[in-house]
Amino acid sequence: MSKRVTRIDELARDIPPARDLWPGISAAIEAERAAAAPAQSRRRSFWMPAAGLAASVLLVAVGVFIGKATTQQRQQVTAGTDRPGVETGAEIAVVPAHYQRDAEYRKQRKELLQEVNARLQTMPPADRAKVSASLETLRKSIDEIEAALGHDPANALLQELLVSSCQEEMRALTAVRDSGREEI
Amino acid sequence: MTQPDTVVNFDVALIERARRGDQKAFERLYREHVGRVNGLCLRMTRNPDLAADCVQDAFIKAWKALPKFEARASFSTWLHRIAVNTVLEKRRGSANNEVAVEDPTEYEEPTMVLDTPVEEEELEAAIASLPQGARDALVLCGVYGYEHSEAASMLGIAVGTCKAQLHRARGLLKERLERGVR
Numbered sequence: 220m221s222k223r224v225t226r227i228d229e230l231a232r233d234i235p236p237a238r239d240l241w242p243g244i245s246a247a248i249e250a251e252r253a254a255a256a257p258a259q260s261r262r263r264s265f266w267m268p269a270a271g272l273a274a275s276v277l278l279v280a281v282g283v284f285i286g287k288a289t290t291q292q293r294q295q296v297t298a299g300t301d302r303p304g305v306e307t308g309a310e311i312a313v314v315p316a317h318y319q320r321d322a323e324y325r326k327q328r329k330e331l332l333q334e335v336n337a338r339l340q341t342m343p344p345a346d347r348a349k350v351s352a353s354l355e356t357l358r359k360s361i362d363e364i365e366a367a368l369g370h371d372p373a374n375a376l377l378q379e380l381l382v383s384s385c386q387e388e389m390r391a392l393t394a395v396r397d398s399g400r401e402e403i
Numbered sequence: 404m405t406q407p408d409t410v411v412n413f414d415v416a417l418i419e420r421a422r423r424g425d426q427k428a429f430e431r432l433y434r435e436h437v438g439r440v441n442g443l444c445l446r447m448t449r450n451p452d453l454a455a456d457c458v459q460d461a462f463i464k465a466w467k468a469l470p471k472f473e474a475r476a477s478f479s480t481w482l483h484r485i486a487v488n489t490v491l492e493k494r495r496g497s498a499n500n501e502v503a504v505e506d507p508t509e510y511e512e513p514t515m516v517l518d519t520p521v522e523e524e525e526l527e528a529a530i531a532s533l534p535q536g537a538r539d540a541l542v543l544c545g546v547y548g549y550e551h552s553e554a555a556s557m558l559g560i561a562v563g564t565c566k567a568q569l570h571r572a573r574g575l576l577k578e579r580l581e582r583g584v585r
Binding site: 225227230233240241244245247251253309339 | 421426429430433434435437438439441442451454455457458459463466467509515516517520522523524526529541545546547548578
């Protein structure tokens with residue numbers, strides 16, 4: 220039984236459809252997205268290295284901050300207890316302490332740097348400046364971690380941070396090198 | 404805009420997410436607005452299947468056009484405009500157009516008060532029996548509360564034509580309700 224009305228605008232504005240139309244809409248959206256995907260991925264490929272670098276820089280910067288804070292905290296604790304900053308053997312063994320000095324790593328990095336430098340020369344000046352600055356920031360972060368490790372060589376957190384930062388740098392260098400290949 | 408019960412604030416966050424490609428957010432917008440869009444399409448087409456097609460097409464078009472949507476505008480009005488366009492396109496496809504009436508000089512108040520209370524169903528049937536142009540104007544101005552200028556813009560007609568169609572709709576509706584159209 221429908222209600223009685225005295226004005227046109229008292230009629231219900233909402234009348235749900237007899238069936239759910241969302242599956243059809245969703246399928247059409249997916250199809251449209253799939254059709255648009257190749258063009259988008261081609262556009263994205265040029266910016267992917269830069270975005271990756273930015274993320275890496277942020278990660279390393281946060282890591283350096285945590286590393287410094289932890290180092291200071293430990294120094295305060297050891298000073299309070301009159302004990303030298305001795306770490307247990309288990310903590311030291313968690314990560315390879317001299318990852319950055321590994322000969323194979325150095326060789327790979329050197330080769331990669333040559334390729335990256337060649338790639339940078341082919342980039343537009345503005346892009347080259349941005350990528351170079353990002354790589355420089357990454358390298359500075361690694362240098363800072365190494366310097367901090369010089370004061371606290373057994374710091375497991377710093378060691379771990381150094382390893383992950385070096386890995387991040389290698390990933391970033393690889394991404395820059397491969398960016399030219401993706402665009403072709 | 405004359406639609407008082409549009410939940411604009413709630414929509415803003417969902418629209419922003421949908422604009423960034425969040426399909427879940429768009430689904431929520433769909434769930435919130437589908438009833439009203441379907442009501443509009445159903446009254447304009449008088450055919451539930453055709454109305455459903457229009458609703459579906461309208462939401463797909465809305466998804467594609469979301470990047471162009473200006474956040475300051477009413478999402479509901481924007482969506483209705485797309486839905487009305489879709490209905491008009493379907494009509495053009497089926498070559499079911501009607502000749503517009505002459506522009507009147509008098510002003511028509513969009514809100515319509517009936518002489519005596521009538522059953523909703525009876526009123527819906529009377530609206531459905533109206534000629535296309537008159538029905539469109541009555542649905543947009545009378546039922547959905549749009550101003551003549553907004554309705555005319557949606558329908559792609561002159562404001563005067565919209566007023567004329569509404570005037571015609573009122574006369575025909577009164578006549579048919581008195582006659583007891585079912």
